[in-house]
Amino acid sequence: xxxxxxxxxxxxxxxxxxxxxxxxxxxxxxxxxxxxxxxxxxxxxxxxxxxxxxxxxxxxxxxxxxxxxxxxxxxxxxxxxxxxxxxxxxxxxxxxxxxxxxxxxxxxxxxxxxxxxxxxxxxxxxxxxxxxxxxxxxxxxxxxxxxxxxxxxxxxxxxxxxxxxxxxxxxxxxxxxxxxxxxxxxxxxxxxxxxxxxxxxxxxxxxxxxxxxxxxxxxxxxxxxxxxxxxxxxxxxxxxxxxxxxxxxxxxxxxxxxxxxxxxxxxxxxxxxxxxxxxxxxxxxxxxxxxxxxxxxxxxxxxxxxxxxxxxxxxxxxxxxxxxxxxxxxxxxxxxxxxxxxxxxxxxxxxxxxxxxxxxxxxxxxxxxxxxxxxx
Amino acid sequence: xxxxxxxxxxxxxxxxxxxxxxxxxxxxxxxxxxxxxxxxxxxxxxxxxxxxxxxxxxxxxxxxxxxxxxxxxxxxxxxxxxxxxxxxxxxxxxxxxxxxxxxxxxxxxxxxxxxxxxxxxxxxxxxxxxxxxxxxxxxxxxxxxxxxxxxxxxxxxxxxxxxxxxxxxxxxxxxxxxxxxxxxxxxxxxxxxxxxxxxxxxxxxxxxxxxxxxxxxxxxxxxxxxxxxxxxxxxxxxxxxxxxxxxxxxxxxxxxxxxxxxxxxxxxxxxxxxxxxxxxxxxxxxxxxxxxxxxxxxxxxxxxxxxxxxxxxxxxxxxxxxxxxxxxxxxxxxxxxxxxxxxxxxxxxxxxxxxxxxxxxxxxxxxxxxxxxxxxxxxxxxxxxxxxxxxxxxxxxxxxxxxxxxxxxxxxxxxxxxxxxxxxxxxxxxxxxxxxxxxxxxxxxxxxxxxxxxxxxxxxxxxxxxxxxxxxxxx
Amino acid sequence: xxxxxxxxxxxxxxxxxxxxxxxxxxxxxxxxxxxxxxxxxxxxxxxxxxxxxxxxxxxxxxxxxxxxxxxxxxxxxxxxxxxxxxxxxxxxxxxxxx
Numbered sequence: 001x002x003x004x005x006x007x008x009x010x011x012x013x014x015x016x017x018x019x020x021x022x023x024x025x026x027x028x029x030x031x032x033x034x035x036x037x038x039x040x041x042x043x044x045x046x047x048x049x050x051x052x053x054x055x056x057x058x059x060x061x062x063x064x065x066x067x068x069x070x071x072x073x074x075x076x077x078x079x080x081x082x083x084x085x086x087x088x089x090x091x092x093x094x095x096x097x098x099x100x101x102x103x104x105x106x107x108x109x110x111x112x113x114x115x116x117x118x119x120x121x122x123x124x125x126x127x128x129x130x131x132x133x134x135x136x137x138x139x140x141x142x143x144x145x146x147x148x149x150x151x152x153x154x155x156x157x158x159x160x161x162x163x164x165x166x167x168x169x170x171x172x173x174x175x176x177x178x179x180x181x182x183x184x185x186x187x188x189x190x191x192x193x194x195x196x197x198x199x200x201x202x203x204x205x206x207x208x209x210x211x212x213x214x215x216x217x218x219x220x221x222x223x224x225x226x227x228x229x230x231x232x233x234x235x236x237x238x239x240x241x242x243x244x245x246x247x248x249x250x251x252x253x254x255x256x257x258x259x260x261x262x263x264x265x266x267x268x269x270x271x272x273x274x275x276x277x278x279x280x281x282x283x284x285x286x287x288x289x290x291x292x293x294x295x296x297x298x299x300x301x302x303x304x305x306x307x308x309x310x311x312x313x314x315x316x317x318x319x320x321x322x323x324x325x326x327x328x329x330x331x332x333x334x335x336x337x338x339x340x341x342x343x344x345x346x347x348x349x350x351x352x353x354x355x356x357x358x359x360x361x362x363x364x365x366x367x368x369x370x371x372x373x374x375x376x
Numbered sequence: 377x378x379x380x381x382x383x384x385x386x387x388x389x390x391x392x393x394x395x396x397x398x399x400x401x402x403x404x405x406x407x408x409x410x411x412x413x414x415x416x417x418x419x420x421x422x423x424x425x426x427x428x429x430x431x432x433x434x435x436x437x438x439x440x441x442x443x444x445x446x447x448x449x450x451x452x453x454x455x456x457x458x459x460x461x462x463x464x465x466x467x468x469x470x471x472x473x474x475x476x477x478x479x480x481x482x483x484x485x486x487x488x489x490x491x492x493x494x495x496x497x498x499x500x501x502x503x504x505x506x507x508x509x510x511x512x513x514x515x516x517x518x519x520x521x522x523x524x525x526x527x528x529x530x531x532x533x534x535x536x537x538x539x540x541x542x543x544x545x546x547x548x549x550x551x552x553x554x555x556x557x558x559x560x561x562x563x564x565x566x567x568x569x570x571x572x573x574x575x576x577x578x579x580x581x582x583x584x585x586x587x588x589x590x591x592x593x594x595x596x597x598x599x600x601x602x603x604x605x606x607x608x609x610x611x612x613x614x615x616x617x618x619x620x621x622x623x624x625x626x627x628x629x630x631x632x633x634x635x636x637x638x639x640x641x642x643x644x645x646x647x648x649x650x651x652x653x654x655x656x657x658x659x660x661x662x663x664x665x666x667x668x669x670x671x672x673x674x675x676x677x678x679x680x681x682x683x684x685x686x687x688x689x690x691x692x693x694x695x696x697x698x699x700x701x702x703x704x705x706x707x708x709x710x711x712x713x714x715x716x717x718x719x720x721x722x723x724x725x726x727x728x729x730x731x732x733x734x735x736x737x738x739x740x741x742x743x744x745x746x747x748x749x750x751x752x753x754x755x756x757x758x759x760x761x762x763x764x765x766x767x768x769x770x771x772x773x774x775x776x777x778x779x780x781x782x783x784x785x786x787x788x789x790x791x792x793x794x795x796x797x798x799x800x801x802x803x804x805x806x807x808x809x810x811x812x813x814x815x816x817x818x819x820x821x822x823x824x825x826x827x828x829x830x831x832x833x834x835x836x837x838x839x840x841x842x843x844x845x846x847x848x849x850x851x
Numbered sequence: 852x853x854x855x856x857x858x859x860x861x862x863x864x865x866x867x868x869x870x871x872x873x874x875x876x877x878x879x880x881x882x883x884x885x886x887x888x889x890x891x892x893x894x895x896x897x898x899x900x901x902x903x904x905x906x907x908x909x910x911x912x913x914x915x916x917x918x919x920x921x922x923x924x925x926x927x928x929x930x931x932x933x934x935x936x937x938x939x940x941x942x943x944x945x946x947x948x949x
Contacts, residue, residue, distance in 0.1 A: 280825075302832055511903065525878075
């Protein structure tokens with residue numbers, strides 16, 4: 001029996017937001033792209049996220065990440081406009097500035113100290129975060145409750161409709177001939193004759209290049225192509241309410257109102273690597289803090305709750321790498337697939353298409369850094 | 377009931393739903409001496425089939441019929457059993473550790489049980505025709521509820537449309553009560569009659585046969601019935617004005633209407649069971665998801681059983697028998713010495729088999745046709761809450777979307793307050809049809825608590841452990 | 852669309868519907884009372900504002916949503932009317948403070 005396989009210029013492993021953004025970026029450059037995705041019921045960070053396009057706090061302990069984040073935040077508006085042109089659909093990107101709210105003096109002090117340390121990391125730290133007192137916060141967020149003592153604010157913080165972003169990226173990729181192959185879970189990758197063979201749950205796929213964008217699964221896949229991606233998945237819970245008339249213009253890191261009017265409330269950081277089961281005690285804590293921040297939330301009905309598994313590298317910063325033993329293999333994983341989508345589509349994808357990651361731009365995110373710090 | 381109900385911390389048996397299955401299960405468990413609570417979201421017991429049986433203003437028994445009033449026996453059995461009933465109580469979450477979160481009077485209570493019997497029954501199968509969201513279009517069950525609970529009868533230009541025993545029962549009840557029916561548009565596919573012939577011998581012996589025949593004859597005498605309807609649309613600007621329909625390949629006709637009552641069978645209400653992670657399978661005859669159960673109704677989650685139409689559509693009599701069997705299994709597990717108070721297992725199994733006789737015939741005859749389960753016109757709404765059309769779903773499947781959960785992410789289909797109850801079956805069947813695979817393979821929405829929307833303040837008032845606080849409050 | 856059977860009890864309670872006092876039958880649910888009173892439009896959808904009305908009358912469809920005593924998005928088909936109840940129909944998304 002002659003084995004049948006499909007052949008592409010690039011196989012992107014992982015059909016979530018990172019894979020979809022990279023896949024779109026590649027497809028619009030004329031690459032024949034296949035986006036290989038897991039099954040319908042698979043664990044997907046791209047379905048569970050909070051949809052923030054967030055700058056504040058990024059790069060704590062690693063300034064290059066702050067630069068990379070600001071670059072993406074500044075490209076997002078153009079990225080969104082481009083996608084609207086391609087598909088007629090709006091990702092609802094807004095950058096009104098965002099908050100981190102404190103419910104006690106102690107919380108505010110901790111936050112202020114954190115921000116202070118963050119911004120002192122480098123003389124040209126790329127973004128500013130202000131610590132605001134209660135009255136200033138109240139002037140911008142009129143609905144805050146009496147327990148809010150203040151917060152931190154960054155004018156570069158924003159959000160989008162991340163599920164729409166996901167749909168838009170797939171639609172735009174298809175427009176350029178890219179193929180979204182669901183239920184093609186990649187089990188093994190071999191490099192032979194300067195090309196890659198991927199065995200998937202739905203048959204074999206051949207490609208000249210491969211991009212691993214499979215989130216936490218990159219840890220399993222990376223060694224197959226001479227790369228490494230140390231990950232430590234982390235569980236979190238979110239809940240969402242029914243649709244409400246707009247009342248919250250600025251996203252708060254744990255509360256945001258979507259363009260549909262629903263209010264998302266997060267989030268937790270838990271042991272656990274599956275999204276199964278809900279810890280209602282955690283829901284209770286999230287709910288009570290949210291109500292203390294915005295009392296009007298109390299009477300709203302929660303329509304859905306879910307748990308997701310965050311894509312977390314070992315140090316929390318992205319990993320972008322290209323393989324030396326298997327040229328043409330790349331790995332891309334990060335926590336902030338929404339924030340970095342603009343970079344992934346417009347900066348990273350062209351590098352991958354050209355066959356070389358630009359060390360000046362993304363060299364800081366190579367996995368080699370894990371060995372450097374071990375040696376130190 | 378005066379004052380707030382008292383919830384104990386733990387019960388031997390907790391039953392969710394006070395329809396025939398829940399009432400029978402609760403009564404049986406309580407009579408065996410198990411502490412039993414029945415939690416029902418409605419203001420009064422009876423579920424759907426015996427809705428308002430303790431309060432109905434429709435006292436002339438011939439209107440609702442003897443099958444309805446039979447329910448009084450079950451109510452009496454329950455009331456004398458010692459089981460506790462809490463009405464207006466919405467169970468919104470059950471864990472595999474048998475912890476129940478129930479919302480009652482604006483507050484959530486946590487109840488532990490040693491055994492749980494889910495008796496949440498059935499709901500109407502979605503009937504996605506063009507215009508089905510217009511005011512003036514309702515389900516047959518909805519009209520039946522208005523009759524039973526409020527003594528309201530359809531009046532004006534009223535059309536009933538669809539297939540299934542309930543459609544005929546409702547028609548009879550409306551006409552007996554003096555209500556108006558302009559026409560009944562019967563969508564039973566003519567080929568179903570041929571297919572059902574094989575099941576006919578079994579059906580002839582069942583109690584439903586004579587009753588069903590009498591009902592059909594009664595209704596046909598009093599109102600116009602149009603058979604073989606293959607096309608159906610509700611039309612109007614901001615409410616129903618006309619019903620468009622056609623039979624076979626005839627050109628379509630328009631009929632002015634104020635009220636269109638739709639029905640094409642009932643399906644198990646799976647949200648609570650699925651949110652617990654109970655295994656389900658697709659039933660090719662009943663065209664719906666049914667839980668995988670043993671002969672007692674025990675599910676794949678230890679300590680949780682399902683009884684009634686929620687276990688598989690079989691009607692009210694079978695529901696009660698399933699309730700008794702599920703309670704029997706609970707007694708067997710928790711207090712086997714009390715089994716002597718209950719009928720023997722064999723008796724219960726036989727009673728169930730008897731109540732289910734003839735089911736295959738009804739399921740075959742009234743199996744709704746594909747073109748009314750899967751909308752043909754792209755503009756037809758599939759998800760009412762989020763206003764997602766059939767065309768949008770087809771477009772996503774063409775892009776490569778293979779399952780209902782990805783579909784949900786891309787289109788918000790299933791994300792509204794009804795949590796997929798009115799769109800889930802359609803979405804699964806549409807994807808299956810477009811991909812040419814079975815619904816079993818396609819799967820269903822991943823359902824989680826809360827299975828009914830719950831106020832944030834109620835969630836906030838639940839216990840907060842120290843680890844939970846640490847997981848949330850961080851830098 | 853509906854008329855009341857003559858044998859139905861005449862006991863009523865007074866509720867307000869969108870600010871106007873109305874006598875409704877004691878024992879009816881809010882949704883049934885609104886339908887009996889011929890309230891139209893019952894609701895406007897939260898997505899497009901399209902007119903909607905109760906569909907299933909059994910707590911499954913969420914079309915019967917009303918504001919009861921100042922609390923929005925209550926399922927009208929599950930709430931019995933009560934003397935002095937304030938019922939308001941909803942048009943579009945829920946208001947932030949109600």
